[in-house]
Amino acid sequence: MDILVSNDDGVHSPGLLALAEAMRPFGRVVIVAPDRDRSGASNSLTLSRPLRPKQLDEHVWAVDGTPTDCVHLALTGLLPFTPDIVLSGINHGPNLGDDVLYSGTVAAAMEGRSLGLPAIAVSMDAFEPRHFDTACRAVAMLVRDMASHPLPGDTLLNMNVPDRPWADIRGLRSTRLGQRHPAAPMVADTDPRGRRIYWIGLAGAAADEGEGTDFHALREGCISVTPIHFDMTRHDALGALARWLPHAVTD
């Protein structure tokens, strides 16, 4: 099996290295990841300049681009073979609910999926995680079982893992995305030259963390696994929109 591992925390991230190491028993592991922390990069592609991948080791590439750039590059020319699966992570910090809209971790997996490969995004529910081995065991189970349970073509898995030993995990749960409250306000300050500066604030607390959500699973000590698809169409709003939307262009 050939496994592509990427992330958004950067090629030197302990979470990425732990995941790559854990996947070695499955076959050839290739890392193509950003050369620095690109968390929050979402699905962005670098179009304004070329990318210069740097080979750090036989199967390790650092790319001066986004997570999406990395997977795109890996699957469309950089690698001389097509991997069997794309794994993204292990992210330092959770990707729950609407986090998936901003997440570079999820984006890397999504890019893999949109280029036709099975894909899993993996995140720890802690910003300084200690139990990567817990996530690695869960990913290994999924990688093993996914071959016989293929997902629909536009679907990937988003996994979030409590930062605790495997023995303290209460199971895996298939979940839906919960929802967060709006983010905390910008943090405003003044730079040494008197200009205003702003830092994006923290993500909001959970708003919808009801039963069945990824938030809920984590709170119960379970690993959440959410199937995500690309179709952002609100199908049940189509009918009402079609009724009030002017169909003819008049002056």
Ligand code: MN
């Ligand atoms: Mn990250």
